[in-house]
Amino acid sequence: MKFTLEQTDTQTSARVGTLETDHGxxxxxIFMPVGTVATVKGVHQxxxxxxxxxxxxxxxxxxxxxxxxxxxxxxxxxxxxxxxWNKPILTDSGGFQVFSLAHRRxxxxxxxxxxxxxxxxxxxxxxxxxxDIQRKIGADIIMAFDECTPYPCDYRYAKRSMKMTxxxxxxxxxxxxxxxxxxxYEQALFPIVQGSVYKDLRKQSAEEIASYDSLGNAIGxxxxxxxxxxxxxxxxxxxxxxxxxxxxxxxxxxxxxNILECIALGIDMFDCVMPTRNARHGHLFTKNGVINIKNxxxxxxxxxxxxxxxxxxxxxxxxxxxxxxxxxxxxLGQQIASIHNLAFYLWLVGEAxxxxxAGTFLAWKNDLVPKLSQRL
RNA sequence: GGGGGUGCGCCGGAGUUGGAGAGCCGGGCUAGACUGUAAAUCUAGUGACUAUGUCUGAAUAGGUUCGAGUCCUAUCACCCCCA
Numbered sequence: 001m002k003f004t005l006e007q008t009d010t011q012t013s014a015r016v017g018t019l020e021t022d023h024g025x026x027x028x029x030i031f032m033p034v035g036t037v038a039t040v041k042g043v044h045q046x047x048x049x050x051x052x053x054x055x056x057x058x059x060x061x062x063x064x065x066x067x068x069x070x071x072x073x074x075x076x077x078x079x080x081x082x083x084x085w086n087k088p089i090l091t092d093s094g095g096f097q098v099f100s101l102a103h104r105r106x107x108x109x110x111x112x113x114x115x116x117x118x119x120x121x122x123x124x125x126x127x128x129x130x131x132d133i134q135r136k137i138g139a140d141i142i143m144a145f146d147e148c149t150p151y152p153c154d155y156r157y158a159k160r161s162m163k164m165t166x167x168x169x170x171x172x173x174x175x176x177x178x179x180x181x182x183x184x185y186e187q188a189l190f191p192i193v194q195g196s197v198y199k200d201l202r203k204q205s206a207e208e209i210a211s212y213d214s215l216g217n218a219i220g221x222x223x224x225x226x227x228x229x230x231x232x233x234x235x236x237x238x239x240x241x242x243x244x245x246x247x248x249x250x251x252x253x254x255x256x257x258n259i260l261e262c263i264a265l266g267i268d269m270f271d272c273v274m275p276t277r278n279a280r281h282g283h284l285f286t287k288n289g290v291i292n293i294k295n296x297x298x299x300x301x302x303x304x305x306x307x308x309x310x311x312x313x314x315x316x317x318x319x320x321x322x323x324x325x326x327x328x329x330x331x332l333g334q335q336i337a338s339i340h341n342l343a344f345y346l347w348l349v350g351e352a353x354x355x356x357x358a359g360t361f362l363a364w365k366n367d368l369v370p371k372l373s374q375r376l
Numbered sequence: 377g378g379g380g381g382u383g384c385g386c387c388g389g390a391g392u393u394g395g396a397g398a399g400c401c402g403g404g405c406u407a408g409a410c411u412g413u414a415a416a417u418c419u420a421g422u423g424a425c426u427a428u429g430u431c432u433g434a435a436u437a438g439g440u441u442c443g444a445g446u447c448c449u450a451u452c453a454c455c456c457c458c459a
Contacts (some may be wrong), residue, residue, distance in 0.1 A: 032412095034412075034413065035413095036412095036413050037413085041413080041415095041416085042416080058412075060412085060413080063413080063414095090412095092412050093412090095412075096412045096413085097412095097413095097414090099412090100412095100413080100414080101414070104414085116414095117414040118414085143412080146412095148412070192412090218412085220412065221412095222411090222412095223411040223412080224411080224412095225411090231411095249412090250412090251412035252411055252412040253411060253412085254411050255411070258411075270412095271411095271412060272411050272412080273410085273411070273412085273413045273415085274410070274411050276413080277410060277411090277413065277415065277416095277417085278409095278410060278411095280415080280416050280417080281409085281410070281415085281416080281417070281418095283409090283410080292407085292408085294406095294407090295406085295407080296405085296406070296407095327405095329416075331416075333416090334416055
């Protein structure tokens with residue numbers, strides 16, 4: 001795996017690069033659709049490739065380990081073969097589930113014990129075990145096992161948690177180093193910066209993560225409810241410390257505006273459930289603002305969902321039809337909306353890339369950001 | 377034509393053995409939320425008005441009663457049985 005930094009913006013810290021993997025190249029900045037349980041909900045792989053233009057998708061270690069289970073994924077020959085997606089995959093480690101399933105788990109130095117959200121069975125996730133599971137799943141990029149701290153989080157807890165995440169990282173790193181990929185292609189382990197919203201902790205953590213000879217680095221523990229200013233401040237601080245020649249992945253972010261602002265701060269990779277989850281709830285993103293397609297005002301609006309969209313699906317169906325599908329609770333509505341939102345997110349990062357290359361990124365971003373949150 | 381039954385919110389249920397209702401549960405409708413997915417989920421509102429309150433309201437019109445959605449009479453509508 002190799003990252004080439006091709007260009008850096010002169011007015012901001014935005015970058016253009018290419019990450020080469022054994023499953024193909026990823027042009028950064030990039031947005032990675034989330035496919036927690038081996039599927040980007042409601043979207044076919046061919047739609048991801050042809051309509052949405054996704055270059056890499058996510059899976060989740062915790063969910064895939066519980067179902068279908070690593071034995072099935074090994075028999076299939078890895079997640080790529082199992083779900084038919086032959087481009088790059090990144091798996092999250094289960095660190096986010098330490099946060100989101102907080103009341104179902106206990107954290108110890110050894111690892112985290114979960115009560116399965118499916119059947120209540122108990123499972124111990126250790127840094128070593130999570131590396132082994134991710135070897136079996138076979139993603140191109142795998143994530144260190146961390147604790148994603150909640151917001152708000154008091155300083156003492158944030159500091160103690162961060163230090164444990166660092167110790168867990170060492171254990172992940174060692175296990176990763178002493179094991180090999182199972183399916184004949186390279187895997188890369190990305191460590192994760194923590195430290196909540198505390199500058200000194202973020203600095204310490206970024207320095208610790210930067211000391212590893214990783215192929216890329218991630219920033220976690222943000223977009224958990226903190227003010228946007230805090231998110232941006234922490235991102236900027238951490239980006240200044242992380243090595244420039246390696247890709248930087250901001251985990252779980254975000255809104256279209258968040259993504260543009262964080263590209264400007266030097267982030268190369270993003271993932272978020274927002275485009276897919278909100279799509280299923282009738283919330284569409286466009287470059288002119290957001291549409292709640294369930295609203296009555298769209299019932300006889302026969303204009304296209306997004307006449308300017310780069311993808312065919314958004315230029316094929318009308319708003320009135322899509323609203324009808326949501327009103328009737330027809331599955332196709334959620335599928336169309338998911339394709340639309342993901343295609344918009346991929347357009348957004350692709351256009352950002354072009355604007356950086358052209359030297360017009362800052363003006364373009366500043367013009368677009370206020371429009372993105374307008375309600376249509 | 378005769379007999380029996382049922383009528384309250386946009387709809388479907390529940391409930392009301394004369395005593396507190398703008399009112400229980402679903403649905404529908406109208407909005408809102410959603411950031412490394414326990415999420416095709418969750419929350420709120422949904423009689424009117426001059427609106428932190430007031431008024432009207434249990435098919436319609438009367439009656440009995442301190443008090444009626446509940447009892448009585450008539451009418452109307454729907455359902456069932458008989459002819």
